[in-house]
Amino acid sequence: MSDAVLRVNNLQTQFQTRAGALKAVDGVSFEVGRGRILGLVGESGSGKSVTGYSILGLIEPPGKIAGGEVLLNGKDITRLRGDAMRQVRGAQIAMVFQDPMMTLNPVLKIGTQMIAAVRAHDRVSRKAARARARDALAKVGIPSPDERLEAYPHQLSGGMRQRVAIAIALLHNPAVIIADEPTTALDVSIQGQILAEVRRLADETGTAFVWVTHDLAVVSSLADDICVMYAGRVVESGPADDVIASPRHPYTAGLLASVPAEHEPGTKLPQVPGSTPSLANLPQGCAFAPRCAKAGPACTTTPPVQHFEDGRTALCHYPIEPVSCQPLSLTSTTYRSAS
Amino acid sequence: MIGFLIQRILQALMVVIAMSIIVFLGVYAIGNPIDVMIDPASDQALREALIQRYGFDRPLFEQYFIFMNNMLHGDLGESFIYRLPVLNLILSRLPATLELALTAMLIATFLGIPLGLWAGYKPDSLSAKAIMGFSVLGFSVPSFWVGLLLIMVFAVELGWLPSGGRGPTTEVLGMNLSITSLEGWSYILLPAFNLALFKLGLLIRLTRAGTVEVMSSDYVRFARAQGLSESKVVGLHVLKNISIPIVTVFGLELGSTLAFAVVTETVFNWPGMGKLIIDSITVLDRPVMVAYLILVVFLFVMINLVVDLIYGQLDPRIRVKAAS
């Protein structure tokens, strides 16, 4: 796929602490094409949010991007500074955060916040900005958008607020939207509506999505491709169907094995035995080794990236053999387009 | 909104009444003012006559009701010393204190908020640390001492500004003000800065704390993710959020500055209400003390009422609670 809108190459983000540099993101690479949805999966602390913030240049000291590139339409944006980077944020890459209760300023009207977002990039009158804000609200399925503009965040439900956040992200028709677990805090039916809406938007506007989530069921029903992260690294990637039907990395397999057959969307990522290692003292070699059933003698050395058919990869010395049985279905619903 | 207003006004009234009782009892407990008022050598008949005249022989609650009744008719009594209606006496001193207090508040606000914003925006910078150090001085060094220091430096050593007094005044809307002339400003500058110092320190710290908190919030991160410029982030998100605690403190401080500018007024010989009350206390001029304290209570209550109303405008979440 050479027509990637967003290509992340060997991204390294570190936090300077007293115990030394914490490698929260350690050599992450992936790419997303126009109108495609990439699911970024992993346990808590695996570095998904930090990856998202890094792409937007929102890492603050003591954190810093220590290496790698973020190519937006072929141009490396990690080198942009100050106003040049500001012009990318919100206009070409937008981000939606996890907690809809916290992402809108409680003392400003929805309209005020949206108008500010429009005028951050376009020199238009307040009236024109307001009209655009209203249209964006309508586009994400918010009823009576004119009234909503006059409302304060606390007057809207969580689902509504998250739609507002998505509408704000859509204001400038960005090439990429990074959605950091935007539906985790919502109940299942609202989540379903939003996922369907997102799929439609990706298909209609060609916006590429990086959909960060704990929830494998969401990924299987929404995403075209999957990246599984563990301790700051991508341990497996590939087309969503293939990875779910036949995982090649023991960690992905562990995640999938603990998903009940008819997994309800909205429940948390099931537990793999053992616990997430602390970044401060990762084991030598493969970070997953202490929890891995397949661990062998080679696993005390850093595993190589193995490339398989259909562009799949796994970061493992002993990848699982492909299975050729019936594709496993996690959910009966799918929001993916027919193609 | 109207219901909220009526409720708050009723509350305010209760506070004023309660305070008037406490003040009355408190001042009564200080002792019989007759002993201070008249020459100890004067005869018993004169003494009796005066006691009768001021009603000191009546039961306490009766004295209180007479006092309250008079007050409702705009009569707060007559000063034992000046032989003038107390209200006129206090009101004649009010403009001096008012302009001093307001100038001090303006200095504190227009210096304190920008300095606090900067210190909160770049908390690790050297300039921020210098600002915070200054703010600690602002409210830990005694005010009279700073006042004397200011006089020493700017009046005595440098000779730039007068050392005290009020200078020329002009009459504006029936009030004598000195901030209307340049020369008047030269008199008010030092005492106003002296009075502002504590508030300045307080406002810097308050603004900084609010700024640090808001800057690390999710919604500021979200605003940045939308590409808002830093000046917009601070001017829109930070200012609006920190304005709520600032308005509260501003109101409280304005009240206490008006009521207790005593030290500064004494050091700079500023003829305001603070000096009046100090003088009245030393000679036990009871009507002045009582009227002054009740006026202060009234002032506090009024300012609080206004703050509450502004508060409701600033924070939509409070408006909802009040309406329901």
Ligand SMILES: Nc1ncnc2c1ncn2[C@@H]1O[C@H](COP(=O)(O)OP(=O)(O)OP(=O)(O)O)[C@@H](O)[C@H]1O
């Ligand atoms: N400001 C920071 N300072 C130090 N360490 C940080 C900071 N922000 C994140 N980290 C570390 O980076 C690692 C990855 O965090 P991140 O928030 O990206 O995880 P995540 O995958 O998004 O988890 P979750 O699913 O809980 O949101 C964590 O171990 C965290 O401790």
Ligand code: SF4
């Ligand atoms: S490298 Fe070894 S320890 Fe790591 S996942 Fe593969 S088999 Fe398990």
Ligand SMILES: [Mg+2]
């Ligand atoms: Mg996260």
